[in-house]
Amino acid sequence: MKQVLGARGEAAIIDVTMLGAVGVGKTTLLASMYEQFGNVIGTADLALVAERATSVTLQGYINDLHRVTDTVRAKDGLAGTGEVREYLFQVGRKGRPPLFDLRFTDYPGKYLISPEIDGSNMFDRAMNRADVVVVAIDTPALMERDGRYHNFVNAPGIVIDTIMRMVSIDTPRLILLAPLKCEKWMATSDGANELADRVHRAYRPLLSQLGGGAVRARTACVLTPVQTVGSVIFTRLEEEQTGHPIFHFRLKKAGLKYAPMDTDQLLRYALRFIINKYRTNDRGLVKTLWESIIGTDLALANAVYEVAKDCRTSGGFAIVQDHPLLISERAS
Numbered sequence: 001m002k003q004v005l006g007a008r009g010e011a012a013i014i015d016v017t018m019l020g021a022v023g024v025g026k027t028t029l030l031a032s033m034y035e036q037f038g039n040v041i042g043t044a045d046l047a048l049v050a051e052r053a054t055s056v057t058l059q060g061y062i063n064d065l066h067r068v069t070d071t072v073r074a075k076d077g078l079a080g081t082g083e084v085r086e087y088l089f090q091v092g093r094k095g096r097p098p099l100f101d102l103r104f105t106d107y108p109g110k111y112l113i114s115p116e117i118d119g120s121n122m123f124d125r126a127m128n129r130a131d132v133v134v135v136a137i138d139t140p141a142l143m144e145r146d147g148r149y150h151n152f153v154n155a156p157g158i159v160i161d162t163i164m165r166m167v168s169i170d171t172p173r174l175i176l177l178a179p180l181k182c183e184k185w186m187a188t189s190d191g192a193n194e195l196a197d198r199v200h201r202a203y204r205p206l207l208s209q210l211g212g213g214a215v216r217a218r219t220a221c222v223l224t225p226v227q228t229v230g231s232v233i234f235t236r237l238e239e240e241q242t243g244h245p246i247f248h249f250r251l252k253k254a255g256l257k258y259a260p261m262d263t264d265q266l267l268r269y270a271l272r273f274i275i276n277k278y279r280t281n282d283r284g285l286v287k288t289l290w291e292s293i294i295g296t297d298l299a300l301a302n303a304v305y306e307v308a309k310d311c312r313t314s315g316g317f318a319i320v321q322d323h324p325l326l327i328s329e330r331a332s
């Protein structure tokens, strides 16, 4: 089992890893989650402090995203990620020393399909150590023309195999299925339900494997559709003569700005699981006792409650597979 505490008692690290094919929106999603930290934490006794390099890079991405709506074509947003990147945060109670590190790992989608390139061993490592996996799914490719380009764009077979390799290691994991660029479908409740149905169908081989045997007991799965740009909507699919698809987007309304929607949801579910994992992990009797005496465990339990109380479970969102580490109850 993966120990949250290092072998020599060094700081605990909890890992969130992005998973998805080229250009589906992993980096954009990560940046927009970062932007939501303050909102999600609110008044909870919780602090997430970014390392300097982390805040500089992620803030740069947010600035780029604000320009997306000026250029209209969604694909003009961020440049593709060139190498594996790690973003570090320290998590603790407000105004107190940090309790553990939270590490987000992002990587170029091309590593998924080209195991021979340099750096893809880092990809395997990032997958194996992940406590939370965010599966980024390109929604237009999944939904349009009855999903004709889903395999081509999202590479679901490779994504599913990667997850199955990872969950063979015995540690609690949360798999977040995140359909992106889904503005068109999330605009109506019929569209949102249709999207949820389609994800269930397209990822059934994954869901049935996660739902069986020993993997069931240690794996949670949540469906969280996210609109990381928000103001840009999918309009039509064009097929080049080569058979290559081009997905066209346009501004919902002239003059509209970057307006992300539901990016907090992913963070809420992730933090709920991560803090509970830290709380229930064996950190040594003395440390655990001390944390309960000074009230830290109680504070963290309440922080989970605060963060989780606005988690959505309908209108396209669903807890596909529940897990004890998603529990959120007010502790006092």
Ligand SMILES: Nc1nc2c(ncn2[C@@H]2O[C@H](COP(=O)(O)OP(=O)(O)OP(=O)(O)O)[C@@H](O)[C@H]2O)c(=O)[nH]1
Binding pocket: 020, 021, 022, 023, 024, 025, 026, 027, 028, 029, 068, 074, 075, 076, 077, 078, 079, 080, 081, 082, 107, 108, 109, 110, 136, 180, 181, 182, 183, 226, 227, 228, 229, 230, 232, 233, 234, 249
């Ligand atoms: N409309 C819309 N566009 C999005 C959304 N998320 C991402 N995009 C656009 O999709 C493009 C690709 O996003 P990235 O975040 O760079 O994709 P990636 O998965 O990190 O790609 P690689 O690093 O190459 O693997 C960008 O131009 C974004 O502006 C979304 O939710 N809605």
Ligand SMILES: [Mg+2]
Binding pocket: 026, 027, 028, 079, 080, 081, 106, 107, 108, 109
């Ligand atoms: Mg990227």
